[in-house]
Structures are given as C-alpha cells and as structure tokens.
Amino acid sequence: MARAAIYSLTVILAVIFVIPLVWMFVVSFKPEGVSAITIAEWTDFSDLTISNYAKVLIESQILRWTWNSFVIGAVTTLITVIISSLGAFAFSRKNFKSKGFLFILCVSGLLIPTEAMLIPLYETVLSMDLLDNMWGIILPSLTNPLGLILIKQFMDGLPKDYMEAAQIDGGRDFRLWWSIYMPLTRSAMIAIGIFYFIMSWNNFIWPYIAINSEENMVLSTGLPTFLSNNVLHVNTIMAASAIAAIPTMIVYIFLQKHIVQGVSMTGVKG
Amino acid sequence: MKAQQAASGWKRQLKNEFSAIAFLAPFLIPLLVFYIWPLLRGAYISLHSWTILGMEKYVGFNNYTKILTNSDFYKYLWNSLYFVILVVPIIISLGLLLALLIHRKIPFQTMFRSIYFLPYVLSVSVISFIWLRMFDSKHGLVNVILEALGLSSVHWLTNPKAAWWSIVIATVWWTVGFVMVLFLAGLQEISQELYEAADIDGASSLHKFRFITLPGLSSVMKVQIFFQIIAGLKLFGQVQIMTNGGPGDTTNTIIRYIYVTGFKKDMFGLAAAQSTLFCIFMLLIAGVQYMVVNRKES
Numbered sequence: 001m002a003r004a005a006i007y008s009l010t011v012i013l014a015v016i017f018v019i020p021l022v023w024m025f026v027v028s029f030k031p032e033g034v035s036a037i038t039i040a041e042w043t044d045f046s047d048l049t050i051s052n053y054a055k056v057l058i059e060s061q062i063l064r065w066t067w068n069s070f071v072i073g074a075v076t077t078l079i080t081v082i083i084s085s086l087g088a089f090a091f092s093r094k095n096f097k098s099k100g101f102l103f104i105l106c107v108s109g110l111l112i113p114t115e116a117m118l119i120p121l122y123e124t125v126l127s128m129d130l131l132d133n134m135w136g137i138i139l140p141s142l143t144n145p146l147g148l149i150l151i152k153q154f155m156d157g158l159p160k161d162y163m164e165a166a167q168i169d170g171g172r173d174f175r176l177w178w179s180i181y182m183p184l185t186r187s188a189m190i191a192i193g194i195f196y197f198i199m200s201w202n203n204f205i206w207p208y209i210a211i212n213s214e215e216n217m218v219l220s221t222g223l224p225t226f227l228s229n230n231v232l233h234v235n236t237i238m239a240a241s242a243i244a245a246i247p248t249m250i251v252y253i254f255l256q257k258h259i260v261q262g263v264s265m266t267g268v269k270g
Numbered sequence: 271m272k273a274q275q276a277a278s279g280w281k282r283q284l285k286n287e288f289s290a291i292a293f294l295a296p297f298l299i300p301l302l303v304f305y306i307w308p309l310l311r312g313a314y315i316s317l318h319s320w321t322i323l324g325m326e327k328y329v330g331f332n333n334y335t336k337i338l339t340n341s342d343f344y345k346y347l348w349n350s351l352y353f354v355i356l357v358v359p360i361i362i363s364l365g366l367l368l369a370l371l372i373h374r375k376i377p378f379q380t381m382f383r384s385i386y387f388l389p390y391v392l393s394v395s396v397i398s399f400i401w402l403r404m405f406d407s408k409h410g411l412v413n414v415i416l417e418a419l420g421l422s423s424v425h426w427l428t429n430p431k432a433a434w435w436s437i438v439i440a441t442v443w444w445t446v447g448f449v450m451v452l453f454l455a456g457l458q459e460i461s462q463e464l465y466e467a468a469d470i471d472g473a474s475s476l477h478k479f480r481f482i483t484l485p486g487l488s489s490v491m492k493v494q495i496f497f498q499i500i501a502g503l504k505l506f507g508q509v510q511i512m513t514n515g516g517p518g519d520t521t522n523t524i525i526r527y528i529y530v531t532g533f534k535k536d537m538f539g540l541a542a543a544q545s546t547l548f549c550i551f552m553l554l555i556a557g558v559q560y561m562v563v564n565r566k567e568s
Contacts, residue, residue, distance in 0.1 A: 006371060007376060010371045010376065013371070013386070014385045014386070017443065018444065019411070020400050020401070032368035035409040083296040083300075087293060087294050090290045090291075094286065094289070096286055096291070097288070098287065098291070102291075105306075109305055112309070112553065113500065115504040115525050116504075116525070116543055116548050118525075118529060119315060119532045119542040119545050120311040120312030121543070122532075123308070123311060123324075123538075124304065124307060136274075139300055141299075142297075143297055143301040143304070198390075201393060202391075204506070205506050205507060208510075219393060219395070220395045220507075223395035223399065234403050238403065241396045241400060242331060244396050248393075249392075252388065254386075255378075262402065263448060263451045263452065264451055264452055266452075
C-alpha cells in the first residue's frame, strides 16, 4: 500500500516535471495564435505545422548562435580540463614550499563568482581588446577551481608507487603526467569535461555583457533578442526555445551516465 | 663538503619549486589575469568617477558613502537574500525527496532520474522562455490548470508576490535535478548494514531516516546548501528575461542592480563600488557558513 503510494507520487512528479517541455514542443508545432491549452487543442494533430521553425531559422541567426555556443563550449572544456589536470598533478604529487598558499589562491574562485565582479572584468577584457570576441568569453572561464579540486582528489586516491617507480626509471614529471596520470584519471576528466561543457553552454550573464553584435552571440544570449521583437507569437518563441533545447537534450540522452557521474563527483567529495 | 651538499640540496629544492609552478602556470596565469587582477582593479575603479570609456576622476570613498546612505543598495541586496530564503529550502527538500523516491530499485528508475534531471541541461534563456509563456495570464498553461481545478487564476508576472513565486518555480524546476543526483550519490555511500541492523532492532522508517539517512547525507547537504546559497545570490538571468526586475522593482536583484548601474546608466565607478561591497558580503556569508559547519563538527 505504502509502496503504491510512493510509486504514484514518483509518477505524478515526473508528469509535472515533463509537462512544460511537452507544452513547449506542442505549442511550437501549432499555427500562430493557437496556444494548445485545452485538451481538444492538445490532441488535435490536424493543424500541426513546421512554419514556426522555418520562420526562426530564416529570420534569425539561431544556427550561427548554436555554432558559437558549441565552439566556445568545446574550446573552454578542452583547455580547462587540461590545465586543471596539470595543476592537480602538482598539488597532488609534488611537495613544494608555496603549495599551501597557491592552493588557497586557486580555489578562492569558488567564493567570489564572476557575477560579482562584472565591472572590473569588463574593464580588463576591454583593455585587451577582446570584447565582442569569443576569446573574451573563453579566457575568463578557464580557471574553474572545481575541476582542479576534483582531479586532485582523484589523483590523491591513486597509489604513490607509480611516482617512485617512474622516478627510479628516470622518467620526467611531464612524461609521468602525460603517460601515467592522465590516462589513469581519464574517466574523471571525461565526466568533468561534460559537466564543464554544460556550464559553458548555459553561461548567460558574461556573454550577455561582453558580446554585442548579433552574429557573435551565443545561443543563451541570442534567444532573448526574440522578446524585443513584438511581432513574434508564442508559437515562434517556443519553436526557438525548442531549437535551443534539442542539442543539449540529445547530448544528455546519449551521455547520461557520464553527466550524472560528473555531477555526483562535484558534490559528494567536496 | 657539507656546504656543497647544502648548496645542492637548496638547488634541488628550487628546481622542484620551479617545476611545480611550471605545472601550475597554465592555470595560474588566467587566474591572475581574469580573477585576481580584476578584483584589485575593481577596488581601484570604485574610488573613481568612471564611465565605460574610462573617463576617470579620483573621488575617494564618495561612491561608498553614496551607496551606504542610499536605501536602494540594501533593498536589492535584500531582494537577492529573499530569493535565497524562498528557493534554498525548497530545492534542498524537494531534491532530497526526489532522491529518496527513486533511490530504491523501482520500475523505470533511470527514466525517472532522467526526467527529473533533464531541465538542468537547458540554458537559462530556454527555461525562462518556457515559464514566461506558462505563466502568461491569458494563454499560459498554469492558469488554465488552476481554473480547471476550480481555483482562481493569478496574474503571475504582474502581481509582486506572485512574480517572486514565478521565478522560484522556474528555478526549482530548472535545477532541482542537480541536487537530486548529488543526494542519490550520497545515498549510495551509506552502508546497507546500518539499515539491516536497524531492521533487526525493529526501527521504524522514520527512525531510520532520522538516525541513518540524514546523518549519512550531512556532508552532501552542507556542501549543497553552501552552493545553492551562492547560486541564489547570483540570480540574474531568470529575472532579466522573465520579469525585467518588475513589477516595479520587486524582483530586481543585487546583480541586476549592479548591471544596470554600470552598463545602462554608465556609472562604472559607482557600480564597481557596489561590486566590491557585494564581494565582501559574499565572503562574509562564506565565513559564517564555514564557522557554523566547523562548530557543529567539533
């Protein structure tokens, strides 16, 4: 009895969670002005149209924004994971005097987020002539302390023998990192990398400020430009949302295991 | 001989130091340029009357006195805190509930996990668009459902109280799956033997939850409360897109206030001073949390 009640609750909550997404897709296929809010409208398949999608694709640069988001996400993720892994190797496997101080410096970014320092960051990026440029988005997001901490913890868990064995063989530190520690922490790096990609893809406030030309916008900042366009119906706006949602939803469905693993790594060991 | 040894030891140490820093350099350089430097630069800008073009004039602590004697700063800081107070308890308890629901082996377990987590992979613009339309007072689904249930419809985005709840609901729907996954991972680390022992003692489910599950999740809980408070204080995208800070300025948050002061009104110096004060506030919050967590442990 209790089991059935719990299961029903699980199902009801799942339905509530999925309704907004279903609604978005249904409305996006309805002709302009039809909001699909009655049962009759929901189940009426005769008036479905793809014209909203055509309109968004033709009249906006949404494909360009998607591409920008993808490139920025991929480059940010790749560089962040590699420099975090290099840093993690130093903190986990080497003893040096300034270690304590540098570690605090590196993780301090967790305390004060970018959002709290928009003005000076804008000044800095402006002085480097990187505004309205994808590097102006990528460079400030490279030093995410989370990845450094997680990969370090992962390396801390590996036996120290590798270090000694390789040193006796005369192996150099960089080769040690490249041929032993990188491969051994690969699964952690993939999980964190996917997590970084989602974070970059969803990054909003900084690209919103640092990019002003429409062709350089990313998906999350390009989308709100639709709101200032008063002639667009709810159907067109939902089609735009669907186009923006589909890539990450597909990625999520295929890489679920890694994403969930990446997320759970970020919280449990912290 | 000894001096030579000491010298070579010292040399080796220096070499070791350099090699460690070489590994850290690719991380440290962007950190210094895009984090530490802007922090210092922000303090410098805050002491000036400054525009986007950088027309600067030293004004001492004028910007700070202006902020601290004007009630707007406190009002918007309170708005951000108010959002935290509304959203964090809901996200933590609903996240825990969802995790408990699907933790045990049940049919379609993975599918449920996917459904609860799915909104998290959408960007803030997408979720804001969806909820902006869901809460539309005429064509939105939320009011249609309310009316179908015999309740009265609500002017979600134009009624000050309801506007906050619109933002809270959208945010909870968006990010609660993330918290759920962390609790799921935490639940898996609790030893099954504890539950078996409790069963033998004839403990009730409520007892098991209170004395095994909750303590087992305490470290995840602490970290999550910390991260969710920081995330709540950063609220910007949802209000910028869904309510534009309105109705009036009810849902205007501290970040949006800094954004408007700096980029819309072109008062960079003043906005930098607001940022500095907000950074200090964030550090205080982190410090208080650190003390609370440590006191409980000792």
